[in-house]
Amino acid sequence: MNDRTLDTSDLDNYMGKPLQPGRMKEPLHNNDFRRWAQAMHYPNLLHYDTEFSAEGRFGKLVAPQSFAVCTDDGHGATPACVGRIPGSHLIFGGDEWWFFGPRIFAGDMIVNERIPFDYVVKETKFAGPTCFQRGDNNYYNQAGELVARQRSTGIRYRKDLAVEMGSLTQTEDPVWTPEQLTELHDRKFAWIESLHDLGHGKRFWDDIDISDTLPERVFGPHTIASFTTEWRAYLFTIWGGTHRVNPDFEAMGFDPAMAGHENDGVMERIDPELTDGAYFGPSRGHLFPEWARYIGMPRGYGYGASMGAWIIDYLAGWAGEWGQVVHSNAFYRGPAFTGDITIQNATVIDKLIDDEGRSVVQVDCKMTNQLGTTLATAIAEIELPRRSSGGPLGDGAKESGE
Template identity: 70%
Template sequence: MSDKTLDCSDIDQYLGKPMQPARTRDVVASSDIRRWVQGMHYPNRLHYDDDFAAESRYARIVAPQSFPVATDDGHGAAPCCVGAIPNSHLIFGGDEWWFHGPRVFSGDLIRNERVPFDYVVKETKFAGPTCFQRGDNMYYNQKNEKIATQRSTSIRYLAEAAREMGSLKGTDDPVWTRDQLAELEEKKFDYVKTLHALGHGKRYWDDIKVGDKLPTRIFGPHSIASFATEWRAYAFTIWGTMHRRTDLDLEALGFTKDMAGHENDPVMERQNPELTDGAYFGPSRGHLFPEWARTIGMPRAYGYGASMGAWIIDYFAGWAGEWGRVVHCNSAYRGPAFSGDITIMDATVIDKSVDAEGRSIVQVDCKMSNQLGTVMATAKAEIELPKK
């Protein structure tokens, strides 16, 4: 039996203190936006089709509300991964987003100002003593307009403890027949047709009733190929795209030597950039390589927490349409998307109100689950809709 002591005392010295920001070297391009929605499985023409976007309220392609995290250098995880926890690993535990109004377009230059927030240690069935650590990401454009605030939660734990407590069950991908896959494609397209049906129209607050259901969104089966596509949708995964941090040492944070690597290392990027690619070396390779997934207590290849957050925001924003917007969303991740599984999203309107700012708001409650009914994530959001 391993020593399950989780020493988080080093975190205290960093709380509330700004850390190095994330800064992209290049302005956002339309194809960055297109690559993002393709990687996030979000076929909303507003974000990739020039002709459709030209007829919209924006008169051009606009990034989805989920896009700011694509401009960060680490999925929004940096401020919730400070301080050394010896022999630990990390997965995403949740995101809370506030959207402040400005949208992202081609030509914008985005930066992320980051501050570690807090942490708490809890006993979990997954890995025994587990650190839930939070940090704030504040995204700005070149005009110094605040686009969004992301409060991320990381789950930091001892991988050996996770393995001992039985997290490695279900190491084989489920098998889908061709008929089942064909049926899934039909159901997936049913959701896409709801985006087409709304088009450039308005979904009015007045017409929404408490208890209304959002259309079911299905995607998958997930695979190592689809996870790799997600990974490449994040700008920081491409050589030379970021002003790399000089204060990052993953081994010093407590990551075991075989998982620390040189991800985001500015010196190594100039010497041998292959070693800085987290898809192949370092803490992110557990997503794409089952052997390394099992090393950190996961049964098989698995998706990215920040991508799950994007799926949720896109789901809400797609329903709201181009005349509505998500103003706040709080998501809790209970387990990742594993290779071979599908993701099923459902949501219900649970409240309607006019807030203190005079905005017409509906509140929705969302559940994300796989084909077995296992809940992967839950979320509540406030969505502003136009009023008649």
């Protein structure tokens, strides 16, 4: 390997070929949804409060739409990280989601069918030659219904080039004064109030205009503790929680110091602590600043799959329980770092009846930090009920809308 080579020759052996599916070991529980909503900073009563949800559309707790990725054994990254790239590491580059209608409830068993899709190598300022690899995750419930499809993008790069080319000067967390934290809390609560204000009500498609803006959402500052809470909400991080795929990260070209036994079912029965990516292996850069710098990051940083969940939760919370996100295509520009806050805004850019007869609004969503740095962008379509009949959401709105 010369100074600027990224060898992707092995990847063609995997494209389009199904991998071992992701499978849970036990049915889902309401507490899985509560833990997820809490970890993703999503205080929507529909997903954690029994009394509130019992009075709503579903009559019981329902998982957030973003929860589908929680049922996988690897953040949805597995089909976007196949084949050997010597000397490489991986971060998330984005997620495209399609939702097909069925919701996830306690007692469900979800299976993820995984198929590598494609890849391309591009030159980046971050790490020189960089591989953008995509893979599909198809989430089915026990009835065989397709709940959602996630097309993940893995960014695979030379660790040594990222360290050489990256800026590691901003290694310290920003400091927030008590006054600033009080102001942040007020901004956070304004968005929470918007969820309470909608309650079990319906946000009608008829009432939405192009150029309408969604309420600002703010959360953070992020910390090692908050990122750890996110990690623990993923079911695959629990010992014995999923059927393991036993990946060989060194064989995939990962730097040996970042390989380890994450998701190794054999080692899980011998010394499970070694299988926990938060402590050892490819995921520990998120929670240990020295390992973050080892792979070219200045300090602890958040999970790409969580960024995808933040986007879906933000849009689904605005839509309310009578609406749903039907499609979202998100591109991640950079991670959330410890000490930073995350700010979400979105604008309605189109309004239409789609080919399936659904009443849809299209939104342009942007995620930034306190410095105005863009963390992610997304274009998404959200189905909303109509005052007139037309489709399941429209009929529901007609029956009880005022």
